[in-house]
Amino acid sequence: MAVQEAGHGAGHGAGSGAGPGGGPGARRGPGGGGGHEGGCTCGDCPHGARTGHRRAVAAFLAKRDALASGQGLPSGVAHSASASRQWVSDELTQSADLVAERARLDGEAWLGRLWRYTAYTVWGTVVALLLVQALTAIGAGWTAARTAGLLAAVVPAALLTAAAWRHRTRGGALAPVIGEDNRLSTSRAVAAGWVLLAVYAVLVLVGRLALASDPGRRDELVAGLELARGAGLVTVVAVVCGVAVLVRRVVGLRVLGQRLQKVRADRPRAADLLTDDAGRGSFTDIQYVVVGAAALVFAAVRLARRPDRLPDLPWALAVLVLVSAAAYVAGKYAEGGRPVILSVVRAREAGDLDAPIRTGDDIEIRGAGFVPPGAQGPARLSRMVVRIGAVHVHVPLVPVAGGFSNPTDAVLTVPVPVDVEAGRVEVQVVTAAGVETNRYGIEVTE
Numbered sequence: 009m010a011v012q013e014a015g016h017g018a019g020h021g022a023g024s025g026a027g028p029g030g031g032p033g034a035r036r037g038p039g040g041g042g043g044h045e046g047g048c049t050c051g052d053c054p055h056g057a058r059t060g061h062r063r064a065v066a067a068f069l070a071k072r073d074a075l076a077s078g079q080g081l082p083s084g085v086a087h088s089a090s091a092s093r094q095w096v097s098d099e100l101t102q103s104a105d106l107v108a109e110r111a112r113l114d115g116e117a118w119l120g121r122l123w124r125y126t127a128y129t130v131w132g133t134v135v136a137l138l139l140v141q142a143l144t145a146i147g148a149g150w151t152a153a154r155t156a157g158l159l160a161a162v163v164p165a166a167l168l169t170a171a172a173w174r175h176r177t178r179g180g181a182l183a184p185v186i187g188e189d190n191r192l193s194t195s196r197a198v199a200a201g202w203v204l205l206a207v208y209a210v211l212v213l214v215g216r217l218a219l220a221s222d223p224g225r226r227d228e229l230v231a232g233l234e235l236a237r238g239a240g241l242v243t244v245v246a247v248v249c250g251v252a253v254l255v256r257r258v259v260g261l262r263v264l265g266q267r268l269q270k271v272r273a274d275r276p277r278a279a280d281l282l283t284d285d286a287g288r289g290s291f292t293d294i295q296y297v298v299v300g301a302a303a304l305v306f307a308a309v310r311l312a313r314r315p316d317r318l319p320d321l322p323w324a325l326a327v328l329v330l331v332s333a334a335a336y337v338a339g340k341y342a343e344g345g346r347p348v349i350l351s352v353v354r355a356r357e358a359g360d361l362d363a364p365i366r367t368g369d370d371i372e373i374r375g376a377g378f379v380p381p382g383a384q385g386p387a388r389l390s391r392m393v394v395r396i397g398a399v400h401v402h403v404p405l406v407p408v409a410g411g412f413s414n415p416t417d418a419v420l421t422v423p424v425p426v427d428v429e430a431g432r433v434e435v436q437v438v439t440a441a442g443v444e445t446n447r448y449g450i451e452v453t454e
Contacts, residue, residue, distance in 0.1 A: 057110070060110045073407070075096045081095070090368075090423055093404050096406075122182065126181035127168075134161045137157070141157065155215065159215045160212045164204065192280035201300065205308060209241075238319065240323055247329070259340065267344060269439060271381070271441050286381035296335070299332035300332065303325050307321050347376065347443060348445055349445045350376070351373075351374045352371055352374070354369055370421055373422070378417050379439070379440070380443070389440065390402070390405055394422045395436045395437075396425070399428050403422055429452070431452060432449055
């Protein structure tokens with residue numbers, strides 16, 4: 009097996025322009041090693057970015073579970089609970105950083121491949137439309153409306169393909185609906201769907217108008233663009249586009265005001281449309297997507313039945329979409345919140361006597377919002393810091409089988425360093441998103 013992998017890596021490096029000694033064309037991983045050790049983004053060999061990420065995750069999980077069971081501790085730190093805990097935390101932090109780097113490379117490689125998938129999907133939709141039109145033309149014959157509908161699909165497909173190639177490193181045609189946190193934006197995706205339908209409907213009318221030879225028929229097609237017939241569609245498009253802009257503004261202001269914690273994702277996923285940043289199902293997102301998709305399908309069917317006018321969306325259905333959009337915006341205002349410290353106490357183990365907080369003791373910080381949504385990974389958890397007076401203390405990672413007992417969203421346990429001066433000092437937590445909690449005063453005795 010090792011021989012096969014070495015042969016594959018050598019053959020691939022030769023095809024990439026690498027010389028016998030590993031010339032400039034050789035692909036190298038993040039650590040500077042030659043060959044394919046997880047940093048390659050070609051996607052067609054066992055040492056690609058995806059495989060490197062999976063191997064790093066597997067190695068981290070094995071190390072975490074081993075350390076959680078007490079295996080692998082050096083004898084020099086085994087005599088001290090605080091020293092062994094710090095050593096374990098440092099080992100896990102270094103391993104977690106490698107996992108995060110592999111995840112970043114995997115995400116970049118996935119985005120680089122995504123533009124092709126989006127182009128295939130776009131042209132697959134055009135082919136599906138052609139097949140549907142061909143099947144429905146049996147017996148009825150091919151009409152000018154079918155020709156206009158097909159041409160109206162080809163033009164946006166060509167433009168989307170060009171845009172996908174232009175943004176091939178950012179997700180292709182999906183680049184406009186990927187938010188600043190590298191997740192698919194629900195508001196932008198819903199707005200994009202309605203805009204594409206509106207553009208397609210207008211292009212269908214343009215095609216039919218260009219193919220019509222009868223002046224009376226051309227007047228009827230122009231009348232199909234009157235606002236009275238497409239008021240429901242125009243209203244919905246205006247509202248969903250406004251919601252997309254408003255939500256971006258609301259989220260940006262709440263992040264800057266430290267009222268909302270946002271952590272960048274490794275890569276966008278389809279589930280982002282229906283979940284929050286932590287991957288849990290979001291009611292406001294789900295109802296907005298479901299209601300918008302149902303109304304969009306209705307409008308598409310209306311356009312197929314009456315291609316000589318804009319889809320006349322009933323006002324009852326349009327109002328339903330507006331109510332759904334209002335609930336979605338209200339949910340964006342309500343989500344999140346600033347992390348807060350409620351209390352700080354001295355951590356006490358079984359057998360210890362009750363005593364005041366002294367340097368070297370562990371303190372337990374109780375509150376809420378310490379772990380932002382999407383920051384449950386070890387690389388994010390290791391970035392949490394507690395300021396005790398003027399001293400910055402990194403929150404240690406304490407592994408247990410299947411996860412970590414420290415830190416958690418509601419409780420953090422950190423030691424009080426000897427550099428902390430006795431007296432009244434303030435404690436403040438800085439989360440992985442960079443948001444600071446309130447200051448909480450404690451008394452440290454000598």
